Amino acid sequence: MKRLGILLSGRGSNFEAIADNVAAGILRAEIAIVISNRPEAPGLAAARRRSLPAICIPSKGLDRTIYDAMLSEELKKHAVDLVCLAGYMRLLSAGFIREFPGRVLNIHPSLLPSFPGLDAQHQALDHGVKVTGCTVHFVDEYLDSGPILVQAAVPVLDDDTVESLSARILKEEHRIYSEAIRMAIGGALRIEGRRVLSGA
Ligand code: GRF
Numbered sequence: 001m002k003r004l005g006i007l008l009s010g011r012g013s014n015f016e017a018i019a020d021n022v023a024a025g026i027l028r029a030e031i032a033i034v035i036s037n038r039p040e041a042p043g044l045a046a047a048r049r050r051s052l053p054a055i056c057i058p059s060k061g062l063d064r065t066i067y068d069a070m071l072s073e074e075l076k077k078h079a080v081d082l083v084c085l086a087g088y089m090r091l092l093s094a095g096f097i098r099e100f101p102g103r104v105l106n107i108h109p110s111l112l113p114s115f116p117g118l119d120a121q122h123q124a125l126d127h128g129v130k131v132t133g134c135t136v137h138f139v140d141e142y143l144d145s146g147p148i149l150v151q152a153a154v155p156v157l158d159d160d161t162v163e164s165l166s167a168r169i170l171k172e173e174h175r176i177y178s179e180a181i182r183m184a185i186g187g188a189l190r191i192e193g194r195r196v197l198s199g200a
Contacts, residue, residue, distance in 0.1 A: 002185040003032035005080035007071070007088040012043020014086040014107055017174035018181065019050055027178045029185060033078040035071065037090060053078070059090060068096040075100070082184055084177070085139065094141040102191070104139040105184060107177050109169045111135060111151055116144035121166045130156050132165070134173045136180035138196070147196045149180040149189075 004022075006015050015034065021027035034047035037059035047054035057074065059067050067090075075083060076099075085092075085106040097104060110120035112135040115127070124132040133153040140146040152172035156165060183189060183198065190197045 001028060001030045002081040003030050003079055004181065005032055005075045005078060005083045006034045006047075006086050007083060008034065008036050008041055008043040008086045009038050009089040010041050010043060010087045012041065012046050012086065013170065014173055014177050015043050015084075016046055018084065018086070018178055019047075019052065021178040023050075027182060029082075029181065032080050033074065035074060037067075037088070043087065064091070064093050065095060068093045072096055072099045082181065084181060086177070091143060092139060092141070097139060097141050102138060103184075105136055105149070105177075105180060106139045106144070106146070107173055107180075108135050108137070108144045109166065109173065111153060112137060112144055112148065119162075121169060122162050124156060125160060125162060125165060132156055132169065134169050134176060136176055138191075147191050147194050149183055149196050150176045152176050 008015050018027065019031060022029055022031055031052050034052055034054040036044040036056045039056045039058060044054055044056055057070055081103065083100055083104040108120060110124060111133045115123040131153050133151055135148055136150045137148045138146040154168045154172055188199055
């Protein structure tokens with residue numbers, strides 16, 4: 001069984017959706033460790049409620065290289081095969097990415113490459129797009145970059161607020177993250193340039 005390491009900073013609803021699918025046997029993987037960089041993250045408490053191995057490594061005031069080395073050590077200690085960023089609000093250093101080549105995933109609430117960075121749903125509303133969505137991608141050293149595994153689109157409605165649009169996107173996030181993890185641990189992916197192709 002492949003071992004997942006989850007990194008989060010906040011609410012943790014994507015982590016919970018993954019954990020639900022693991023618990024239900026829909027996603028054949030094991031959550032080896034949940035790591036939060038913030039002690040107050042609700043996602044950390046949720047992991048503990050589920051009796052999953054969960055720790056906080058506070059990032060406040062720490063240099064990125066030093067912090068990422070601590071992260072990497074912890075993930076390796078738990079023999080993690082795939083690292084899943086689930087609302088992890090820090091950029092990872094190039095050194096960290098090199099330690100886990102092609103083995104770090106992120107989820108972002110827009111159809112990348114549109115609206116990278118913070119407040120993607122707000123950016124989409126401001127821009128006036130009629131369709132937005134979410135993206136699961138491999139992580140490289142840049143922000144919300146890296147080859148795309150799965151995307152899902154949702155409509156933007158005339159009366160949408162950031163909250164209503166975020167909720168519509170989040171429902172799809174919860175669905176596609178597990179789908180992307182299944183693909184990533186399935187071992188049949190090929191990456192050609194920026195394209196992630198399924199099947200040998
Ligand atoms: C999600 O919208 C995700 O796409 C983004 O941060 C948010 C995290 O939400 N990267 P949650 O902590 O998983 O509930």
